[in-house]
Amino acid sequence: METHNLPVEKPKLSPAALTILWIAKLGAASILGGAAWLKLNGHEPDIRLFEELQWEPSGRYLIGGIEVVAAILILIPQSAIFGAFLGLGIMMGALIGHFSVDSEIIGVFNIWKPLTVIVPCLVILYIKRHDAKFIQNLFAR
Amino acid sequence: MSGVVDLHRISRIANRLIWALTIAFFLAGWKIHFAYHFLTVFFLLLTVMNFFYRHVQTEHTILRNFGILGQARYILESLGPELRQYLFSNDTEERPFNRIERSEVYRKSKAVDSAMSFGSALNYDANEIKIRHSMYPTPKEELQPFRLTVGEERGVESAYTLTKPVMISAMSYGSLGAPAVEALGRGARMAGIPHNTGEGGWPKYHLMTGADLIFQMGTAKFGVRTEDGRLDDARLAELSAKPEVKMIEIKLSQGAKPGKGGLLPKEKITAEISELRGVPMGKDVVSPPYHAECRSPAATVEFIQRVQQVSGLPVGIKFCVGNLDEVRTLFGEMTKQQVFPDYIAVDGGEGGTGAAPKPYLDGFGMPLLPALCNVQKLLLEVGIRDKLKVFSAGKLINAAKWVHGLSLGADAIYSARGFMLAMGCIQALMCGNNTCPVGITTHDKSLQHGFDVEDKAQRVKNYVDGVDHDFEELLLSIGVKDAAELSPSNLYVPPASIISADVLGKS
Numbered sequence: 230m231e232t233h234n235l236p237v238e239k240p241k242l243s244p245a246a247l248t249i250l251w252i253a254k255l256g257a258a259s260i261l262g263g264a265a266w267l268k269l270n271g272h273e274p275d276i277r278l279f280e281e282l283q284w285e286p287s288g289r290y291l292i293g294g295i296e297v298v299a300a301i302l303i304l305i306p307q308s309a310i311f312g313a314f315l316g317l318g319i320m321m322g323a324l325i326g327h328f329s330v331d332s333e334i335i336g337v338f339n340i341w342k343p344l345t346v347i348v349p350c351l352v353i354l355y356i357k358r359h360d361a362k363f364i365q366n367l368f369a370r
Numbered sequence: 371m372s373g374v375v376d377l378h379r380i381s382r383i384a385n386r387l388i389w390a391l392t393i394a395f396f397l398a399g400w401k402i403h404f405a406y407h408f409l410t411v412f413f414l415l416l417t418v419m420n421f422f423y424r425h426v427q428t429e430h431t432i433l434r435n436f437g438i439l440g441q442a443r444y445i446l447e448s449l450g451p452e453l454r455q456y457l458f459s460n461d462t463e464e465r466p467f468n469r470i471e472r473s474e475v476y477r478k479s480k481a482v483d484s485a486m487s488f489g490s491a492l493n494y495d496a497n498e499i500k501i502r503h504s505m506y507p508t509p510k511e512e513l514q515p516f517r518l519t520v521g522e523e524r525g526v527e528s529a530y531t532l533t534k535p536v537m538i539s540a541m542s543y544g545s546l547g548a549p550a551v552e553a554l555g556r557g558a559r560m561a562g563i564p565h566n567t568g569e570g571g572w573p574k575y576h577l578m579t580g581a582d583l584i585f586q587m588g589t590a591k592f593g594v595r596t597e598d599g600r601l602d603d604a605r606l607a608e609l610s611a612k613p614e615v616k617m618i619e620i621k622l623s624q625g626a627k628p629g630k631g632g633l634l635p636k637e638k639i640t641a642e643i644s645e646l647r648g649v650p651m652g653k654d655v656v657s658p659p660y661h662a663e664c665r666s667p668a669a670t671v672e673f674i675q676r677v678q679q680v681s682g683l684p685v686g687i688k689f690c691v692g693n694l695d696e697v698r699t700l701f702g703e704m705t706k707q708q709v710f711p712d713y714i715a716v717d718g719g720e721g722g723t724g725a726a727p728k729p730y731l732d733g734f735g736m737p738l739l740p741a742l743c744n745v746q747k748l749l750l751e752v753g754i755r756d757k758l759k760v761f762s763a764g765k766l767i768n769a770a771k772w773v774h775g776l777s778l779g780a781d782a783i784y785s786a787r788g789f790m791l792a793m794g795c796i797q798a799l800m801c802g803n804n805t806c807p808v809g810i811t812t813h814d815k816s817l818q819h820g821f822d823v824e825d826k827a828q829r830v831k832n833y834v835d836g837v838d839h840d841f842e843e844l845l846l847s848i849g850v851k852d853a854a855e856l857s858p859s860n861l862y863v864p865p866a867s868i869i870s871a872d873v874l875g876k877s
Binding site for chain 1: 399403404405407408410411412414
């Protein structure tokens with residue numbers, strides 16, 4: 230009956246990969262957290278943005294809430310990969326949203342901000358790809 | 371073609387629809403309401419994925435031709451086993467155990483009545499072996515309790531007596547997770563049967579349960595090996611001195627992969643595994659297909675004697691029957707040296723829980739019943755049947771199957787998968803993947819979470835008690851007073867049966 234089906238240990242990350250992972254996690258979480266803080270506390274430019282989007286205040290609270298969830302999930306090791314997916318999605322929405330918003334408003338919502346979250350989220354997804362079978366299986370079955 | 375769904379056309383439409391919807395939702399998000407961008411993001415991700423499938427990856431033709439819709443094939447294919455098991459397969463179709471067989475074990479383990487009405491659900495005209503009942507059944511009070519003393523032929527001081535005809539067959543810590551080992555051990559102790567450790571090394575988790583143990587020594591001799599993979603006498607003596615260890619089993623081969631060794635990759639050798647198995651960390655460990663000490667019949671018999679002397683316990687050998695001439699030669703060598711194992715465990719080629727290459731699972735090893743008939747015949751032919759006991763293993767999970775095994779020459783029954791079913795195995799066929807959904811063959815804590823050791827230990831006991839009760843009833847109906855009286859004449863073997871040539875003359 231021997232199967233050698235022993236306790237499986239996930240591949241250990243090198244110190245360099247671990248450092249990059251944590252920089253990416255802290256970076257993404259802090260930017261998401263900061264953005265959420267401003268939205269949920271009624272930061273004036275955010276209110277103007279969502280008024281422009283005709284989604285004030287419910288949209289502001291919804292997006293701010295999702296950003297908080299994403300930031301928390303990213304910081305918890307077991308759920309970092311889901312947080313990164315959520316962060317990636319919400320910031321892709323933000324990026325796309327730039328094309329929908331008056332250029333004067335975009336000034337406060339500059340295009341680089343979403344990218345500062347999208348890039349670390351992609352880094353997290355790549356480094357933690359072994360944690361989620363659905364990512365491993367996405368391209369190979 | 372009329373009347374046939376053109377999947378290629380549907381996929382072409384779908385592939386265009388995905389990016390068209392992306393644009394549509396983007397426009398909706400721009401012109402109608404920003405909230406539509408949630409859908410823009412979703413369809414954008416689908417578009418990226420679809421592009422990757424169709425134009426970047428080259429491994430899967432279906433995905434290249436059909437894009438994301440092609441994934442439906444893989445998703446449905448992966449759901450196939452579940453769909454077949456729950457919806458489409460009938461009660462007698464599944465393998466290795468069909469639903470009727472599994473349900474009986476489940477009922478026994480839950481101490482629920484397994485009587486059924488309106489006749490057998492099996493095809494009664496099939497070439498199946500049936501048990502012959504007597505017109506004069508044995509009165510219950512005349513039935514002798516089961517007793518089988520292993521090692522008595524050799525006069526071993528610590529001979530071991532079985533009081534029930536079944537034992538838990540070899541399943542190591544490794545192939546099973548720690549909670550399953552614990553439940554089996556505790557159940558075995560409550561039921562009063564021995565528990566085989568499997569070849570997983572020093573049986574730390576098995577020893578914790580307090581059950582009587584049969585220590586199995588595989589070809590790599592995990593737990594009792596020297597660094598070069600040979601037997602470490604001192605280590606074996608130390609283990610044999612433990613009061614829980616009642617017998618030693620030398621595994622020459624097994625039904626799941628007869629003639630095949632294995633490889634323990636260094637990545638799987640944790641500090642605990644290194645300690646339990648006695649192997650170094652950071653190095654792949656090869657389980658050879660043979661014992662280094664057993665390269666000829668003479669050397670094999672000498673090795674058996676050495677293990678007997680070092681351990682001071684009853685010592686058996688386990689093998690799956692392949693070449694009968696080799697088995698005959700081995701028995702002849704035993705006679706020549708006047709050294710006999712205390713038991714022989716005949717493992718059917720039906721395979722067990724062990725992960726094995728498909729050609730080995732499907733194509734190697736004699737099935738149990740003919741193997742048992744042949745071993746019995748050879749033992750009688752060589753004249754050594756009275757020198758040892760015979761155990762049989764291979765899908766003997768209910769009382770009728772026990773009768774088959776015991777009638778064809780076995781003295782006791784080994785079962786592994788019967789006990790796995792008793793612990794709630796749903797035959798998900800994932801034993802080697804560490805993803806067992808009921809927490810038995812996995813080390814994943816989240817999957818072990820639902821496995822309640824106390825409840826499962828009780829089920830193991832219930833299963834033994836229930837099947838043993840049925841077995842005693844069958845003995846009475848057959849008209850014998852003792853399991854030792856069973857013989858091939860108690861079986862009706864149809865002419866087309868695989869064992870008819872071996873048994874028919876006697877039935």
